[in-house]
Amino acid sequence: MTTFSDLGLSQKVLSAVTDAGYTIPTPIQAGAIPPALQRRDILGIAQTGTGKTASFVLPMLTLLEKGRARARMPRTLILEPTRELAAQVAENFEKYGKNHKLNIALLIGGVSFDEQDRKLERGADVLICTPGRLLDHCERGKLLMTGVEILVIDEADRMLDMGFIPDIERIAKLIPFTRQTLFFSATMPPEIQKLADRFLQNPERVEVSVRSSTATTVTQRFVATHSKDYEKRAVLRDLIQKQEELKNAIIFCNRKLDVADLFRSLSRHGFSVGALHGDMDQSSRTKMLASFKDGNIQLLVASDVAARGLDIPDVSHVFNFDVPIHAEDYVHRIGRTGRAGRSGAAFTLVSKRDTKFADAIEKLIDKKIEWLNGDLSALPAPMESHDSGRSERGGRDGKRGGRRNDRDRDHAPRPVSSHKSDIKSDDISTDQEPVTAKAESVRPERKADTKPQNAGRHSNRPAPQPHPANDDNRDRRNRYRRDHDDGPTPIGFGDDIPAFMLIAGKA
DNA sequence: AAAAAAG
Incomplete structure (x- = not known):
C-alpha cells in the first residue's frame, strides 16, 4: 500500500504530515503529488472532502524549499473562490509548513490592506487569494507576478458559477508562461474543459469519484x-x-x-x-x-x-x-x-x-x-394563514385568547418562560x-x-x-414574526402597539 | 427563485 513516504515529498513535509497523524494518502493525493513534484501540470477532478487541498499544498511546500522570496515577488499563487476557503488553505500551509520558514500572505477582501501590504513588502513565498483583492493589489502596484513559479486554480467550476473566469484570465496573463499550473475542479463542464485546455500544458489528469x-x-x-x-x-x-x-x-x-x-x-x-x-x-x-x-x-x-x-x-x-x-x-x-x-x-x-x-x-x-x-x-392541512389569525384576535389586544389558539394551531408561539409548550410531535x-x-x-x-x-x-x-428599501417591510415583518413565528410581542410597546403595526401590509 | 466577490 502506498504511504506518504512513497510519494517523493521532502523530509520536512513528511514529518509535518506524520505529526498531523496521517500515513496513507487519499487517492487524489497519491495521484497528484508525484507528478506535481516533477513539475508537471495537474488537472485534478475532485470534490472537497477528498483530501484535495493537501494534494497541492504538500508538493508546493517541497518545491518551495529551493530558493527564497523577494519583496513584492511571490513565488506561488493560489486562487480560491471564497474568503473562507482561502483562509482554510492558509491554515493548511501553516500546519504542514511548520518546519519551513515560509512567508504566507492571505489576500482576501473584507479586511484592511495594511497587513497584507506589509507581508508583500517582506516577500511572500505563497500568496493565497480571492480574485478581486489580488487584482486590487496588482492595480495598486504592490505586486509583481513575474516571479510566480506555481499557479493553483482551485474549485474552477465554482469560479465559473461566480463569474470569476474573466478575473482568472486577467491574472493568468500576468504570470509567466513557464509556470507550473495545478488546476482543480469538482466537475468538468465544457467551459471548464476549454479553460483547462488553455491554461494547462500536457497535464496529468487525476480523477477521483466521490459519489x-x-x-x-x-x-x-x-x-x-x-x-x-x-x-x-x-x-x-x-x-x-x-x-x-x-x-x-x-x-x-x-x-x-x-x-x-x-x-x-x-x-x-x-x-x-x-x-x-x-x-x-x-x-x-x-x-x-x-x-x-x-x-x-x-x-x-x-x-x-x-x-x-x-x-x-x-x-x-x-x-x-x-x-x-x-x-x-x-x-x-x-x-x-x-x-x-x-x-x-x-x-x-x-x-x-x-x-x-x-x-x-x-x-x-x-x-x-x-x-x-x-x-x-x-x-x-396547512396552518391558519396569518391574516385569519390576526382578525380572530382583533385589534391591539394581541396577547390573550387568540394567541393561545395560535399556539395550539401551529405549535409555534410560546411564552418565553415555558420551553416545552411548543414542542409537539404530531x-x-x-x-x-x-x-x-x-x-x-x-x-x-x-x-x-x-x-x-x-x-x-x-x-x-x-x-x-441597511437597504432603505427594506424599511418598508420591516414593520410588516415584525408583526409577521410576532404572529407566526413565536416571538414575544415586540419589546417596548407594552399594550400600546401602534395601530399601524397591526394593519400595515394588509393590502 | 440566488450566492459569491472589490470597494
Missing part, C-alpha cells in the same frame, strides 16, 4: 412541507428535535435574508445557533465559522457560501431549509456531512413549488430520495415518543446559556442590512 462514498454514508430524505416560512420553520424545529444523534448541523437557505430570518427564529427558540452568509462583515464570518468548528455553536444557518469547500469536520446533519435551485448545489451541500467515511444525514424540506427542483436533484444523483413521512400528497412524524429530553440536548435549558453564542449580538449576528 459512491456519499451515496453509502449519507442518509438522504425529503420532508414534505407547506411553503410558508413559518410552517417550514416549525417543520424544521420539529425535525431537529427528533434527531437522536445530532452533533451539529448546517442549515442551508437559498437567500441571505432568509438566513438572517431563520437564524433569529432559531435563536429565539433557544437553539444554539449561528449564521453565515456573504453580507456579514468578515470578522463575524470568521468568528462564526470558528465557533461552529469549536462546537460552541451547534447549528449553523448558512447560504451557499458554506456549501462548498469549507472544511468543517464531523458535521452530523445537513438540513436544506430551501431546495437548492441548481441540483449541483444539492450535491455540494450534502457533501458537508458523511465525510471521511463517517455517517451523516441530509434532510431537504420540499413544498409543492419545489417539486421541479427536487426532481432535478433525483435526476442528477440518479437516485430516488425517500420521503420521511409521506410525500406532498400526504401533507396535513403532524410531522409518526414517532410519538416524547421529545423533550432529546430536545434538551439540542436546546439549552436556560436562556442564559444561549447568551454567549448569540451574545455580542452585534458581532455574531448577520450584519444589519
Whole structure:
C-alpha cells in the first residue's frame, strides 16, 4: 500500500504530515503529488472532502524549499473562490509548513490592506487569494507576478458559477508562461474543459469519484412541507428535535435574508445557533465559522457560501431549509456531512413549488430520495394563514385568547418562560415518543446559556442590512414574526402597539 | 427563485 513516504515529498513535509497523524494518502493525493513534484501540470477532478487541498499544498511546500522570496515577488499563487476557503488553505500551509520558514500572505477582501501590504513588502513565498483583492493589489502596484513559479486554480467550476473566469484570465496573463499550473475542479463542464485546455500544458489528469462514498454514508430524505416560512420553520424545529444523534448541523437557505430570518427564529427558540452568509462583515464570518468548528455553536444557518469547500469536520446533519435551485448545489451541500467515511444525514424540506427542483436533484444523483413521512400528497392541512389569525384576535389586544389558539394551531408561539409548550410531535412524524429530553440536548435549558453564542449580538449576528428599501417591510415583518413565528410581542410597546403595526401590509 | 466577490 502506498504511504506518504512513497510519494517523493521532502523530509520536512513528511514529518509535518506524520505529526498531523496521517500515513496513507487519499487517492487524489497519491495521484497528484508525484507528478506535481516533477513539475508537471495537474488537472485534478475532485470534490472537497477528498483530501484535495493537501494534494497541492504538500508538493508546493517541497518545491518551495529551493530558493527564497523577494519583496513584492511571490513565488506561488493560489486562487480560491471564497474568503473562507482561502483562509482554510492558509491554515493548511501553516500546519504542514511548520518546519519551513515560509512567508504566507492571505489576500482576501473584507479586511484592511495594511497587513497584507506589509507581508508583500517582506516577500511572500505563497500568496493565497480571492480574485478581486489580488487584482486590487496588482492595480495598486504592490505586486509583481513575474516571479510566480506555481499557479493553483482551485474549485474552477465554482469560479465559473461566480463569474470569476474573466478575473482568472486577467491574472493568468500576468504570470509567466513557464509556470507550473495545478488546476482543480469538482466537475468538468465544457467551459471548464476549454479553460483547462488553455491554461494547462500536457497535464496529468487525476480523477477521483466521490459519489459512491456519499451515496453509502449519507442518509438522504425529503420532508414534505407547506411553503410558508413559518410552517417550514416549525417543520424544521420539529425535525431537529427528533434527531437522536445530532452533533451539529448546517442549515442551508437559498437567500441571505432568509438566513438572517431563520437564524433569529432559531435563536429565539433557544437553539444554539449561528449564521453565515456573504453580507456579514468578515470578522463575524470568521468568528462564526470558528465557533461552529469549536462546537460552541451547534447549528449553523448558512447560504451557499458554506456549501462548498469549507472544511468543517464531523458535521452530523445537513438540513436544506430551501431546495437548492441548481441540483449541483444539492450535491455540494450534502457533501458537508458523511465525510471521511463517517455517517451523516441530509434532510431537504420540499413544498409543492419545489417539486421541479427536487426532481432535478433525483435526476442528477440518479437516485430516488425517500420521503420521511409521506410525500406532498400526504401533507396535513396547512396552518391558519396569518391574516385569519390576526382578525380572530382583533385589534391591539394581541396577547390573550387568540394567541393561545395560535399556539395550539401551529405549535409555534410560546411564552418565553415555558420551553416545552411548543414542542409537539404530531403532524410531522409518526414517532410519538416524547421529545423533550432529546430536545434538551439540542436546546439549552436556560436562556442564559444561549447568551454567549448569540451574545455580542452585534458581532455574531448577520450584519444589519441597511437597504432603505427594506424599511418598508420591516414593520410588516415584525408583526409577521410576532404572529407566526413565536416571538414575544415586540419589546417596548407594552399594550400600546401602534395601530399601524397591526394593519400595515394588509393590502 | 440566488450566492459569491472589490470597494
